[in-house]
Amino acid sequence: MSKPDISNAEFDVLDVLWERNPASASDVVQTLSSHKEWHEKTIKTLLGRLVKKGVISFEKQQRQYLYYPLIEREDYTAQETESFVGKLFKGKITPLVAGFATQKTLSKDDVNELKALIAQWEEDND
Amino acid sequence: MSKPDISNAEFDVLDVLWERNPASASDVVQTLSSHKEWHEKTIKTLLGRLVKKGVISFEKQQRQYLYYPLIEREDYTAQETESFVGKLFKGKITPLVAGFATQKTLSKDDVNELKALIAQWEEDND
DNA sequence: CATTTAAGATTACATTTGTAATCGTTCTTT
DNA sequence: AAAGAACGATTACAAATGTAATCTTAAATG
Incomplete structure (x- = not known):
């Protein structure tokens, strides 16, 4: 199962x-x-x-x-x-993202995608 | 090794x-x-x-x-x-976060932390 | 001091995983 | 039709893993 x-x-x-x-x-x-x-x-x-x-x-x-x-x-x-x-x-995902960010470099695109994701979330939830 | x-x-x-x-x-x-x-x-x-x-x-x-x-x-x-x-x-972390967000519900706090993280990143890189 | 106890070392053993080889059968191909 | 090739099924076998039990030795206790 x-x-x-x-x-x-x-x-x-x-x-x-x-x-x-x-x-x-x-x-x-x-x-x-x-x-x-x-x-x-x-x-x-x-x-x-x-x-x-x-x-x-x-x-x-x-x-x-x-x-x-x-x-x-x-x-x-x-x-x-x-x-x-x-x-x-x-x-918690935040520490994962944080650790990832310091380890692997995030690109500007990555960050923009995250921002879009968050914006979307905020739009949906509230 | x-x-x-x-x-x-x-x-x-x-x-x-x-x-x-x-x-x-x-x-x-x-x-x-x-x-x-x-x-x-x-x-x-x-x-x-x-x-x-x-x-x-x-x-x-x-x-x-x-x-x-x-x-x-x-x-x-x-x-x-x-x-x-x-x-x-x-x-890529973005799809991970995206999947996580639809699966497990992100709290307002989680989102704020992520935003802070991103803000920090933007401040550092640029 | 003799004995029980408790620490780590060694050994055990079934299951899972990586990585195939062999077996029994069918399609092909000659 | 005979022989070989190709398919899935079965078997193989060492290393890793989960999960302890037994062995050896030294410390604690009666």
Whole structure:
């Protein structure tokens, strides 16, 4: 029932399916080949594990399978973000942004986007 | 050299040492007892693993050890944040904040803090 | 002083993860 | 039709992780 832990390697495979849905195993292999050094067998294993975990599913297309995600990227991202922010910043985003700002340099564009975001928030809430 | 992966369980132990530095094993056990169901032995194991990983160290205090972290929470947090934001938000904080804002409700205070942060940034950079 | 106790060290063991190789079957291709 | 290629299923195996129990030794206690 609860969040089926998705490992790092599994995430990379799932990520491909979020981009290209549905996709055959070889589609995934192709896509990942550009930035990962994984053997085809490894990717097949990861697909299988994701299926077993109920994170993705597939439909038989003749002999191949067409895989597709069962969870939305937005949902996954939201959950991960919540637990991350909870774990490292006591649930507050401001210190996260603050730390990020001193660490990685924010661009003027980034700041403008944040301002727009806040402006939007203020418009909505009040 | 590289970031010595700190597991979730290990993190909770390290977190105690960031709060209470230095601390004996039993101090850590005591502190964690309030929110974790861990056996004392388990915590000792985790302390040992952190030492082996070079994340913490200790000084012999008679028979007990006094443990202390070797890495700063801020540094760890900064690194984790960078990889997290890189993995889920292509390195951009704005979408993280945006997603967080729609998911968890931001309080007026949160927004004010963010505004202050941005104002500060603008003052510094320009 | 003898014994119980408590600290850290060592060992244990199932599960998860990374990373494949092998197996059993079907499509292909000759 | 025979042989090879390609697909998913099954099996492999070491390292990491969660979660302790046992061992060794020294300190505390009767």
